[in-house]
Amino acid sequence: MLPAALRDAALAALVAGALALPMLGFRLVDSASGLTLAGRFDLVAWAAGLVFCGRLLIRLLPPLPAFPALPARLGDLRLKAGWAMAAIALILPFLPFADRNLVDKATMVLIYVMLGWGLNIVVGLAGLLDLGFVAFYAVGAYSYALLSQTFGLSFWVCLPLAGVLSAGFGLALGFPVLRLRGDYLAIVTLGFGEIIRVILQNWQDVTGGPNGISGIERPSLFGLSFKAAAPEGRQTFAEFFGLDYSADHRVIFLYFLILALALATNLFTLRIRRLPVGRAWEALRDDEIACRSLGINPTTVKLSAFALGAMFAGFAGSFFATRQGFISPESFTFIESAVILAIVVLGGMGSQIGIVLAALLLVGLPEWFRELQQYRMLAFGGAMVLIMLWKPSGLLSHREPTIRLGNAP
Amino acid sequence: MSRSDRPAPEGLLLNVEHVTMRFGGLFAVKDLSFSARSGEITAVIGPNGAGKTTLFNCITGFYKPQVGRMTLHHPDGEFLLERLDDHAINRRARVARTFQNIRLFAKMSVLENLIVAQHAALMKASVFSLAGLLGLRSYREAERAAVAKARHWLERVGLTELADAEAGSLPYGHQRRLEIARAMCTDPLLLCLDEPAAGLNPRESAELNRLLRSIRDQDGIGLLLIEHDMSVVMEISDQVVVLDYGKKIAEGSPVEIRRDPAVIRAYLGEPDDTELPLTGGASC
Amino acid sequence: MEYFLQQLINGLTLGAIYGLIAIGYTMVYGIIGMINFAHGEIYMLGAFISLIAFLAATTIGGSSVPIALVITLFATMIFTSLWGWTVERIAYRPLRSAPRLAPLISAIGVSIVLQNFSQLAQGARVKPLPPVFHGGVTLMEGGDFTVSLNWLQIVIMALTLVLMLGFTWLITRTALGRAQRATEQDRTMAALLGIDVDRIVSATFVMGAVLASVAGLMVTLYYGVIDFYIGFLAGIKAFTAAVLGGIGSLPGAMLGGLLIGLIEAFWSGYFSIEYKDVATFGILVMVLLFRPTGLLGRPDVEKI
Numbered sequence: 003m004l005p006a007a008l009r010d011a012a013l014a015a016l017v018a019g020a021l022a023l024p025m026l027g028f029r030l031v032d033s034a035s036g037l038t039l040a041g042r043f044d045l046v047a048w049a050a051g052l053v054f055c056g057r058l059l060i061r062l063l064p065p066l067p068a069f070p071a072l073p074a075r076l077g078d079l080r081l082k083a084g085w086a087m088a089a090i091a092l093i094l095p096f097l098p099f100a101d102r103n104l105v106d107k108a109t110m111v112l113i114y115v116m117l118g119w120g121l122n123i124v125v126g127l128a129g130l131l132d133l134g135f136v137a138f139y140a141v142g143a144y145s146y147a148l149l150s151q152t153f154g155l156s157f158w159v160c161l162p163l164a165g166v167l168s169a170g171f172g173l174a175l176g177f178p179v180l181r182l183r184g185d186y187l188a189i190v191t192l193g194f195g196e197i198i199r200v201i202l203q204n205w206q207d208v209t210g211g212p213n214g215i216s217g218i219e220r221p222s223l224f225g226l227s228f229k230a231a232a233p234e235g236r237q238t239f240a241e242f243f244g245l246d247y248s249a250d251h252r253v254i255f256l257y258f259l260i261l262a263l264a265l266a267t268n269l270f271t272l273r274i275r276r277l278p279v280g281r282a283w284e285a286l287r288d289d290e291i292a293c294r295s296l297g298i299n300p301t302t303v304k305l306s307a308f309a310l311g312a313m314f315a316g317f318a319g320s321f322f323a324t325r326q327g328f329i330s331p332e333s334f335t336f337i338e339s340a341v342i343l344a345i346v347v348l349g350g351m352g353s354q355i356g357i358v359l360a361a362l363l364l365v366g367l368p369e370w371f372r373e374l375q376q377y378r379m380l381a382f383g384g385a386m387v388l389i390m391l392w393k394p395s396g397l398l399s400h401r402e403p404t405i406r407l408g409n410a411p
Numbered sequence: 412m413s414r415s416d417r418p419a420p421e422g423l424l425l426n427v428e429h430v431t432m433r434f435g436g437l438f439a440v441k442d443l444s445f446s447a448r449s450g451e452i453t454a455v456i457g458p459n460g461a462g463k464t465t466l467f468n469c470i471t472g473f474y475k476p477q478v479g480r481m482t483l484h485h486p487d488g489e490f491l492l493e494r495l496d497d498h499a500i501n502r503r504a505r506v507a508r509t510f511q512n513i514r515l516f517a518k519m520s521v522l523e524n525l526i527v528a529q530h531a532a533l534m535k536a537s538v539f540s541l542a543g544l545l546g547l548r549s550y551r552e553a554e555r556a557a558v559a560k561a562r563h564w565l566e567r568v569g570l571t572e573l574a575d576a577e578a579g580s581l582p583y584g585h586q587r588r589l590e591i592a593r594a595m596c597t598d599p600l601l602l603c604l605d606e607p608a609a610g611l612n613p614r615e616s617a618e619l620n621r622l623l624r625s626i627r628d629q630d631g632i633g634l635l636l637i638e639h640d641m642s643v644v645m646e647i648s649d650q651v652v653v654l655d656y657g658k659k660i661a662e663g664s665p666v667e668i669r670r671d672p673a674v675i676r677a678y679l680g681e682p683d684d685t686e687l688p689l690t691g692g693a694s695c
Numbered sequence: 696m697e698y699f700l701q702q703l704i705n706g707l708t709l710g711a712i713y714g715l716i717a718i719g720y721t722m723v724y725g726i727i728g729m730i731n732f733a734h735g736e737i738y739m740l741g742a743f744i745s746l747i748a749f750l751a752a753t754t755i756g757g758s759s760v761p762i763a764l765v766i767t768l769f770a771t772m773i774f775t776s777l778w779g780w781t782v783e784r785i786a787y788r789p790l791r792s793a794p795r796l797a798p799l800i801s802a803i804g805v806s807i808v809l810q811n812f813s814q815l816a817q818g819a820r821v822k823p824l825p826p827v828f829h830g831g832v833t834l835m836e837g838g839d840f841t842v843s844l845n846w847l848q849i850v851i852m853a854l855t856l857v858l859m860l861g862f863t864w865l866i867t868r869t870a871l872g873r874a875q876r877a878t879e880q881d882r883t884m885a886a887l888l889g890i891d892v893d894r895i896v897s898a899t900f901v902m903g904a905v906l907a908s909v910a911g912l913m914v915t916l917y918y919g920v921i922d923f924y925i926g927f928l929a930g931i932k933a934f935t936a937a938v939l940g941g942i943g944s945l946p947g948a949m950l951g952g953l954l955i956g957l958i959e960a961f962w963s964g965y966f967s968i969e970y971k972d973v974a975t976f977g978i979l980v981m982v983l984l985f986r987p988t989g990l991l992g993r994p995d996v997e998k999i
Contacts, residue, residue, distance in 0.1 A: 017777065024743070024748065025740065025744065025812070030817050030822050037746075039750045125796075131796070179980065179983070181987070185724075185942070189730075190976075192934075193975075200970065201973070273544055276543075277533075284519055288518050289515070294472075295514075296501055296527065297501035344803065347796045347800045376815050379811040382807060387786050390793075390800050391786070394790055401518055403520035404523060405558070406522070407522050468999055510999065
């Protein structure tokens with residue numbers, strides 16, 4: 003046992019050393035005389051040593067305990083957990099330890115939860131691999147920014163418009179490409195995401211190019227603004243309720259706004275899963291040919307999933323624009339699509355609560371390590387790999403039937 | 412389950428004329444003509460690679476034949492199957508099918524499989540999901556009716572107890588019966604079964620025979636059956652069509668087919684006056 | 696005319712590089728049906744390793760550029776393919792029988808890791824290398840425009856050709872290639888016939904990484920500027936090339952790569968450089984609409 007483990011660990015260390023030799027062992031230095039090399043062979047030794055110890059530990063320690071077994075009647079428990087989470091989310095801003103920073107971060111997580119729930123319709127339920135989801139998020143954000151700046155429309159008018167526009171883009175893209183086989187769809191959606199970004203980057207006159215759009219109108223609550231002073235003839239939120247002005251009001255308001263949007267997305271999904279179209283999505287994911295033999299037109303079913311997912315991304319996008327007050331193409335890169343997709347897959351493909359957990363893990367946790375910018379992304383990618391290796395079908399992959407014979411209507 | 416809209420049992424249901432399907436230079440089905448009637452079980456038999464499944468895929472729209480016409484006769488009109496998309500063939504011409512390697516929605520429950528089969532009707536009742544999202548009464552009624560129909564078929568195939576189980580987790584024989592129930596939930600006039608007895612043990616096979624007969628006699632629809640198991644074919648079919656190398660070599664009642672020299676030649680390779688074995692023709 | 700010819704040469708050079716990367720995608724997809732998202736990063740590592748190896752070789756070996764280049768070529772291939780092998784071993788092999796999306800997410804994770812690792816290890820600033828090759832052949836001298844083919848472009852095309860020939864030989868004539876084609880057609884059956892599928896898959900990743908590393912070396916010499924971010928865009932371009940040519944088809948990948956190189960060169964030459972990516976993807980969508988399996992992909996009859 004021990005000699006075998008030692009040999010194995012030594013081999014791993016050797017590979018690690020060889021891997022590290024060029025990339026860690028030498029550093030490219032820009033000097034006056036051009037590019038030169040600086041040796042850092044201590045790092046190579048460290049890498050090899052660490053891998054040796056790590057590998058030895060893995061070999062000698064017992065394997066990781068399996069994921070705790072979940073009770074048989076998971077449905078009830080999940081329902082309870084869902085309600086508990088919603089309750090915590092509702093009172094979060096008023097908890098004693100909740101400062102502005104925390105609420106801000108929670109808002110960020112909720113954006114991803116909403117995006118995850120939106121993409122879940124496309125990937126988790128309908129089984130369509132979409133690698134360019136961020137494009138619809140961008141369409142939503144720019145729609146709101148442009149509509150509000152050009153026509154002076156308020157957030158509440160723009161929100162549905164942005165959703166409709168995003169859904170329209172979804173339809174326009176989906177119509178020609180949804181007939182393609184799964185993985186072709188992936189590359190086309192990926193390409194679409196890049197196209198949207200390139201257009202945003204280069205269409206200076208409309209999108210502001212790389213500088214983006216700034217000074218985007220902040221949302222109001224029934225006409226009550228959250229600024230320090232209201233424009234002529236209007237009241238601010240603080241004046242109306244007789245409160246002292248505080249910048250926290252807006253932060254909390256934004257938090258509740260995204261919470262409401264996210265919960266609406268969730269409610270919609272839970273409900274539509276029990277409708278014919280939702281069941282057809284899942285059926286299509288399981289077997290498209292069987293669907294066709296049962297009179298289901300796969301194109302329209304896929305299109306509906308694609309458009310609805312895009313719509314929710316559009317909503318989330320306009321929220322993002324109004325929260326930031328500034329948007330630029332930099333916020334809509336492929337990595338965002340990858341993060342959202344990872345949230346859906348890690349959550350367990352179709353599980354609403356799983357997505358919340360995955361968003362907390364992938365977005366919430368790293369938010370606390372913002373200072374370690376570069377290491378943060380390194381750890382983020384590593385975590386994606388490790389979680390997949392540990393739970394290949396996601397954190398919560400159990401599926402509850404949408405209807406039971408016992409309690410059917 | 413009203414039966415009034417179905418054609419009289421003696422009526423012509425499916426008429427296949429001169430159908431030819433080529434893959435590259437290879438003829439899978441060549442100039443094939445035959446017909447099937449309501450209230451009858453028509454079996455299509457033939458050695459491996461005779462073009463039986465290809466024929467099914469043509470009838471159900473998954474392949475489009477290069478030549479030929481396939482007409483489905485309804486009480487209210489005729490449908491030319493080669494002109495319809497696969498999903499329209501089920502919805503409009505009311506032809507349902509099962510698959511040689513079972514294609515269930517494996518992650519969904521047994522009941523859900525049967526509800527999905529009623530997609531078109533439910534979709535209409537949910538007014539493209541709007542009435543459904545709002546939870547209107549009209550939709551709830553429709554869903555209740557769908558569950559009732561599913562329950563009916565669960566009983567017919569004996570899977571009521573397993574209604575909430577994951578379809579993919581059922582034993583093989585159950586999956587075969589569920590696939591038939593699912594096809595029947597689409598209210599077909601013609602049911603095409605691709606080797607329904609494959610992999611069943613004798614007891615299950617006998618149960619299947621009973622089920623298929625009851626569908627023929629109670630529901631009055633036509634069945635088109637691809638089968639390798641000669642005992643099934645001989646026992647339940649009213650008419651047999653024999654294919655070899657994509658061509659029809661014989662057609663008639665089971666008794667006639669058993670004596671047909673061309674059929675015997677195709678199966679046994681040489682002319683002989685022996686009859687085809689009656690039972691256990693596992694890999695004819 | 697002169698301008699056209701020049702863009703043709705530039706496009707073919709670029710296309711050869713895309714094609715080499717695309718082969719890695721197409722082989723891996725053919726054999727285990729996954730999109731190896733980290734392949735672009737392997738190419739990026741290849742570029743870095745080649746730069747480091749070249750500098751090391753010139754420092755140690757002295758001033759002979761050809762000798763330094765040969766050393767660089769082999770060092771790059773060896774070290775980069777080790778990275779490719781390791782990635783498969785750690786992040787993909789345990790997921791061989793997992794749900795379809797699991798390896799994809801794992802690959803995206805690996806891609807993020809490698810990108811950030813390179814950034815940490817080598818810094819975020821672009822790395823410029825002064826041109827190694829000087830001069831070339833002048834093909835045509837028009838009034839005010841000269842069409843030239845520099846030595847490096849000749850080397851790139853020649854090297855690509857040699858690699859393609861060697862590679863075709865490897866796939867069609869050797870036992871390894873035969874085992875690989877068998878595994879591609881039916882993995883279970885190949886395993887039953889005594890083929891060590893894990894070894895074949897590893898070999899596939901190594902081959903893909905070797906070709907990508909050569910592409911990395913070429914790009915280092917050709918553009919002279921690399922950074923940790925080049926893998927992403929080149930990766931999706933190459934993947935697009937693989938799909939365009941018909942995924943699973945090796946000549947298709949090369950053809951797709953050349954086409955994309957040409958599209959980019961001509962589009963930036965005649966229209967606008969900003970929208971060249973839009974043109975690339977636009978053409979991909981057009982091709983897929985009319986030939987859903989790509990240019991050289993076998994049209995697959997739906998198995999029912």
